[in-house]
Amino acid sequence: xxxxxxxxxxxxxxxxxxxxxxxxxxxxxxxxxxxxxxxxxxxxxxxxxxxxxxxxxxxxxxxxxxxxxxxxxxxxxxxxxxxxxxxxxxxxxxxxxxxxxxxxxxxxxxxxxxxxxxxxxxxxxxxxxxxxxxxxxxxxxxxxxxxxxxxxxxxxxxxxxxxxxxxxxxxxxxxxxxxxxxxxxxxxxxxxxxxxxxxxxxxxxxxxxxxxxxxxxxxxxxxxxxxxx
Numbered sequence: 001x002x003x004x005x006x007x008x009x010x011x012x013x014x015x016x017x018x019x020x021x022x023x024x025x026x027x028x029x030x031x032x033x034x035x036x037x038x039x040x041x042x043x044x045x046x047x048x049x050x051x052x053x054x055x056x057x058x059x060x061x062x063x064x065x066x067x068x069x070x071x072x073x074x075x076x077x078x079x080x081x082x083x084x085x086x087x088x089x090x091x092x093x094x095x096x097x098x099x100x101x102x103x104x105x106x107x108x109x110x111x112x113x114x115x116x117x118x119x120x121x122x123x124x125x126x127x128x129x130x131x132x133x134x135x136x137x138x139x140x141x142x143x144x145x146x147x148x149x150x151x152x153x154x155x156x157x158x159x160x161x162x163x164x165x166x167x168x169x170x171x172x173x174x175x176x177x178x179x180x181x182x183x184x185x186x187x188x189x190x191x192x193x194x195x196x197x198x199x200x201x202x203x204x205x206x207x208x209x210x211x212x213x214x215x216x217x218x219x220x221x222x223x224x225x226x227x228x229x
Contacts, residue, residue, distance in 0.1 A: 029103075029185040031153035032197055036175060036183070037095035039087075039157060043176070046161070047087035053080060064155075074165035083162045086172065093178055099205040102142065102184025105132035106198040109146075110188040117192035119148060129200055130207060139208030143180075143201045145171045151187070151195040160199075179203050 039046045056063045057077045061070035073079065109132065112123060121129055121144055130140030147156045160171040174180075182205045187197040203210055 028151060028153060028187045028197070032156050032187065032199065033096065033098065033183055033185050035153045035157040036199070039161060040093040040176065041095060042092060043087040043090035047084045050080060050084050050087070050158075050162070079162050079164040082169075083172065086169070087161075090176055093176065094181070096180060096183040096201065097205070099182035099184050099200075099202065099207075101133050101136045101138040101206045102182060102200040102202060103186065104136055104184070105129060105138075105142070106144075106184045106186030106200045107188070108132055108186070109198045110186040110190075110196055114188050114190040114196055117190065119146070119193075119196075121146065133200070133202075133207040138206035139202075139204070141202055141204070141209060142207045143174050143177070145174055145199045145201075147197045147199075148190060148193040149195060150197070156187075156197050174201065177201070181205075 053062065053064075054077060056065070057080070058070070060073050060076040062073055063070050109121075109123065109129070113119065116124065118124075123132065127135070128140075129144040130142040133142050134140055145160055147159050150156045150159060160175060163169040163172045180201045180203060182202050184200045185197065186200075187195070190196040
């Protein structure tokens with residue numbers, strides 16, 4: 001039941017980092033989901049990758065490989081260490097498949113919020129992630145993570161997994177929710193933070209309950225057989 005509560009109620013936006021990279025949105029969306037799936041399928045392997053960052057901290061500043069600029073964190077190496085410990089206890093999870101309606105809802109939020117330079121999960125018209133999916137014929141059972149400031153898939157996923165400055169580590173918990181099966185990703189420019197990526201996730205391809213989806217499939221199967229010998 002804990003996973004269900006996360007899907008219904010968890011909608012968090014990661015704090016904006018100090019560095020911004022450049023990238024191509026359609027390719028970036030595919031790459032972000034691929035990285036998420038790699039981490040879900042091999043959490044212990046990702047923990048080993050994060051260990052390589054330990055020596056790159058100077059106080060609360062992280063110096064990433066290939067960059068001469070430091071990334072100022074809120075918690076310093078403590079958040080990294082906690083993420084490593086968390087990952088080492090995780091069992092591998094199945095990869096997330098793309099959901100077309102989830103993609104559309106995520107991209108809508110990027111287009112609107114990016115142009116306005118705002119942040120958070122509620123659209124200017126007051127709609128939630130689930131309501132954005134509902135407008136497209138889906139259901140409301142949608143969780144959402146947002147990363148601001150990065151246009152590199154490794155940076156986006158690392159931000160969400162370490163979850164620096166987020167006391168309940170809600171972004172990370174959502175990525176490792178074992179009930180999730182589908183995701184939609186939208187990435188694009190942001191007038192304040194340079195870039196943003198929205199990841200909308202659900203147990204079903206369209207955000208409906210698994211029972212409603214099952215009933216729809218049964219109805220279609222019954223309809224397709226009507227009149228057949």
